[in-house]
Every structure is written in structure tokens, then in C-alpha cells.
Amino acid sequence: MPATPAWLASVEALLNRSIGQSMRATAAARRLNNTSLQIDIEGVYALRATVSAERLALMADAESEANAVISGSPWALIELLTGGVKSAGGANAEGRPSTQIRGDAEIANRYRELFALARPDFEEELSRWTGDVPARRLSQFARAAFSWLRDGARTARENIAEYLQEESRDLVNRAELEEFLLGVDQSREMADRIEIRLARLERQIKGTA
Amino acid sequence: MTDSDRKVDFGFEKVAPKEKAARVRAVFTSVAGRYDLMNDLMSFGAHRLWKRFALSLTGLRPGQSALDVAGGTGDLTLGLLRQVGREGRVILSDINPSMLEVGRDRLLDSGFAGNVECIVADAERLPFADNSFDCVTIGFGLRNVTDKAAALASMYRVLKSGGQLLVLEFSTPVAPGLKPLYDAYSFGVLPRLGRLVAHDAASYRYLAESIRTHPNQEALLEMLRSAGFGLARYHNLAGGIVALHRGYKI
Numbered sequence: 001m002p003a004t005p006a007w008l009a010s011v012e013a014l015l016n017r018s019i020g021q022s023m024r025a026t027a028a029a030r031r032l033n034n035t036s037l038q039i040d041i042e043g044v045y046a047l048r049a050t051v052s053a054e055r056l057a058l059m060a061d062a063e064s065e066a067n068a069v070i071s072g073s074p075w076a077l078i079e080l081l082t083g084g085v086k087s088a089g090g091a092n093a094e095g096r097p098s099t100q101i102r103g104d105a106e107i108a109n110r111y112r113e114l115f116a117l118a119r120p121d122f123e124e125e126l127s128r129w130t131g132d133v134p135a136r137r138l139s140q141f142a143r144a145a146f147s148w149l150r151d152g153a154r155t156a157r158e159n160i161a162e163y164l165q166e167e168s169r170d171l172v173n174r175a176e177l178e179e180f181l182l183g184v185d186q187s188r189e190m191a192d193r194i195e196i197r198l199a200r201l202e203r204q205i206k207g208t209a
Numbered sequence: 210m211t212d213s214d215r216k217v218d219f220g221f222e223k224v225a226p227k228e229k230a231a232r233v234r235a236v237f238t239s240v241a242g243r244y245d246l247m248n249d250l251m252s253f254g255a256h257r258l259w260k261r262f263a264l265s266l267t268g269l270r271p272g273q274s275a276l277d278v279a280g281g282t283g284d285l286t287l288g289l290l291r292q293v294g295r296e297g298r299v300i301l302s303d304i305n306p307s308m309l310e311v312g313r314d315r316l317l318d319s320g321f322a323g324n325v326e327c328i329v330a331d332a333e334r335l336p337f338a339d340n341s342f343d344c345v346t347i348g349f350g351l352r353n354v355t356d357k358a359a360a361l362a363s364m365y366r367v368l369k370s371g372g373q374l375l376v377l378e379f380s381t382p383v384a385p386g387l388k389p390l391y392d393a394y395s396f397g398v399l400p401r402l403g404r405l406v407a408h409d410a411a412s413y414r415y416l417a418e419s420i421r422t423h424p425n426q427e428a429l430l431e432m433l434r435s436a437g438f439g440l441a442r443y444h445n446l447a448g449g450i451v452a453l454h455r456g457y458k459i
Contacts, residue, residue: 003383003442003443003445003449004443006262006444006445006453009453010265012266013268016268020268050440052371052439052440052457053371053457053459055268057440057442057457059442060442
């Protein structure tokens with residue numbers, strides 16, 4: 001069995017601390033005793049989550065078969081496992097589902113619930129090292145910085161989209177696209193109608209001849 | 210082969226089990242006074258990070274109990290005491306009274322008394338009732354134990370159901386290119402450092418040799434499984450120079 005990376009052990013310790021502090025998470029872990037979930041992060045890593053004695057263990061890929069396997073891109077899995085979305089599914093740009101579940105879907109869903117309930121309170125974790133007041137200040141600063149970055153990224157995205165759609169005209173905007181597609185649909189319907197009329201006219205000409 | 214014919218490793222030498230116990234005791238009696246200083250010098254302080262990492266994985270909560278086997282000067286014991294709080298209980302055990310004396314003084318100097326006991330005990334025959342502790346740790350001690358399988362079985366016995374064993378120990382470097390550097394350091398620099406600081410080069414030569422004869426990561430993992438530990442796994446630290454093995458009594 002390969003070595004389990006130290007960072008994974010730290011994540012596990014963090015999650016177990018959260019499970020221990022929440023009655024709902026403890027109950028969720030109890031329901032998952034002696035089960036395992038394989039998480040395949042496509043192209044990045046595969047890991048095994050196991051619950052035993054109400055304690056979560058995260059390991060490098062294990063030899064035995066897991067009760068359920070969940071695979072997907074890193075972001076799709078993070079969203080799914082932390083409760084960002086309620087179930088697997090959705091589709092990526094190529095039309096494939098962004099996450100896939102094999103095996104016992106009920107167990108996979110319970111693990112999703114457990115991960116969502118065990119989401120660590122980072123302010124609380126930080127306060128263990130720095131004390132309450134600095135932890136509060138630092139987390140406020142982090143939240144503000146994160147919010148600023150998120151807003152900045154959104155504004156930049158909107159500005160670039162607007163430039164490409166309105167100034168350089170390399171892309172069409174959604175309204176124009178929808179209007180174009182509507183026009184295509186209407187043209188197709190008209191063509192179909194004309195085709196039927198022509199066919200009827202043809203039959204009439206053949207009848208009179 | 211009779212028991213009296215059995216030989217065990219003492220560094221690169223093969224000696225009788227009883228002789229190993231006596232010689233290990235002599236090594237640690239010799240270095241007890243300078244043990245902490247030497248640890249800092251030899252590892253450039255990294256042993257503190259390795260121990261902190263081990264402590265971060267105990268999962269102990271206030272009020273629980275822990276045993277630090279071969280705990281020597283009490284580095285891990287101090288961390289365990291902070292985790293279990295005043296209502297919890299920690300036992301520091303070591304086979305060597307000189308090391309334990311240093312550990313006991315250090316705990317008292319750090320303000321811990323009442324919920325901690327220091328006990329001279331052989332890791333192979335721990336003098337505690339079955340199912341006594343929520344967590345058992347052994348930091349840089351297992352390679353000095355004569356019968357490692359017996360020690361693991363003994364630690365398994367004293368753990369409560371669901372309790373965890375953490376074994377922090379030197380291991381086999383796995384990072385590319387690290388092994389020759391590590392060998393040069395441990396056989397060239399360590400004995401000299403031992404002679405300069407602890408006035409005992411032989412003990413530190415034994416330290417380097419005993420690391421080479423200690424089971425590697427996979428072998429120790431198998432030993433944990435054989436002793437009955439579930440969810441057994443290991444984490445390499447500093448490119449495998451040190452490994453933390455852990456397993457649960459399930």
C-alpha cells in the first residue's frame with residue numbers, strides 16, 4: 001500500500017475534529033460505520049474514505065473494493081462533497097456528467113452528507129493557534145480579500161465578455177444568439193411548410209395530367 | 210533454534226536478546242542528560258515538527274487517556290497532556306529510569322502534575338489493564354525494542370476499542386537522491402556530533418546503525434496489521450527519513 005500523504009492526514013484530522021464537535025455529523029458517521037468510498041479526482045488523485053468507530057479515515061488508494069466510487073473533476077467533486085450541489089449529475093462542456101457515481105449510490109450520498117456536515121469552521125481552527133481575537137480579525141480580512149477577488153474576477157469576466165461581444169464582435173451575446181436560433185427555427189418551419197405545399201402541388205399536377 | 214540461541218540486531222551487530230536490552234539501556238543512560246539538545250542538533254529542530262504532526266493526529270479530546278511508550282524525556286507526553294486537559298490522564302513510560310527522570314523533571318517544570326504518571330515499564334510487557342487508553346504513542350522508541358511484535362501486541366492490548374496507535378520512527382528514505390546524503394550524514398556527522406556534545410560517539414553510531422536495521426515502511430505496516438491493527442497506514446516525513454505509522458484497535 002502506498003504512503004498516505006501527510007497533508008491528507010491533516011485534512012482527516014480536521015474533518016474528524018468537526019465530526020466530533022457536531023452531533024449530526026457524529027450520527028452521520030455512525031450510519032456509515034464499516035463502509036468505504038473511493039474518490040477518483042480525474043487526472044489528479046484517487047483516495048479512499050473509510051468510516052470506522054465513527055471516525056473518518058482518508059487513505060491513499062487501497063487494494064480492496066469500495067462500497068461506492070465517485071469520480072469527477074476537482075471542482076465538481078468539491079462542490080458535490082461540500083454540499084454545493086445536492087446530487088451528482090450536471091454536465092460539462094462536452095456534455096458528459098460532471099460527476100459519476102458507481103456502486104451503492106445511497107452510501108455515496110451519505111458520505112456527501114457527512115462531508116457537508118464536517119465542513120471545518122476555519123475561524124475556530126485558526127483561533128486554536130492565534131487566539132480568538134486575532135482569528136476573528138484574520139478571518140474577516142480573509143473573507144474581505146476573497147470577496148474582493150471574487151468580485152474582481154466577475155467584473156473582469158463581464159468586461160472581457162462585453163468587449164468581445166460589443167466592441168470586437170468576435171462573439172455574439174446571448175440575446176443575439178437566441179434571436180438567431182429563433183430565426184433558424186422559424187426558417188426551418190417555413191421550409192418544412194413549403195416542402196409540404198410543393199409536395200401537395202406536385203400530387204395535384206400529377207392528378208390533373 | 211532454542212531461545213538462548215536467538216540473536217537480535219543491536220545496530221549492525223547480532224547479540225542475544227538480553228544483551229540488547231542491557232546495551233540499549235546503557236546507550237540511553239549515557240545520553241539522557243544531553244538527549245534533547247542532541248535531538249535538536251541532529252535533526253536541525255525538525256523532530257519538533259515531526260512530533261507536532263504526530264500529535265495533530267491523535268484525535269484526543271479533553272478527559273481522555275493516553276500512554277506514551279518509550280517516552281523518554283517527555284516531548285510527546287507534554288503535547289498529549291495539553292490535549293486531554295486537566296480531566297484527562299497521561300502515562301509516560303520508559304524502560305530507562307535515567308531518561309524517565311529527565312522527563313519527569315521536565316513535566317513538573319512545565320507545570321504538569323496530578324494527571325500524569327511516570328512509570329518504568331518494558332514496552333513488550335506493559336503493566337496496564339486491557340482496554341485502558343484512547344491513544345498510545347511511541348516516538349523514536351520502537352527500533353530499540355528487542356521484540357517489536359511483542360511490543361505492538363502489548364500496545365494493542367492496552368488500547369481501548371476504537372483507540373489509535375501512533376508510531377513515529379526513523380525509516381527508509383524514499384525521495385530520489387536522498388539516501389547517499391543521508392548515509393553520509395548519519396555515519397559521518399552524527400558520531401562526531403555525539404562525541405563533541407554528548408561525549409559518546411559509540412551511542413550515536415548505534416543510533417545510525419539501528420535505523421538501518423529497523424523494518425522499512427511497508428514491513429512495519431505489515432507488523433501493525435499482524436498485531437491486529439485496522440486501518441493501518443503510514444505517512445512519510447522528510448522524504449521518508451521518518452515515517453509515522455498508525456492503526457486502530459477495531
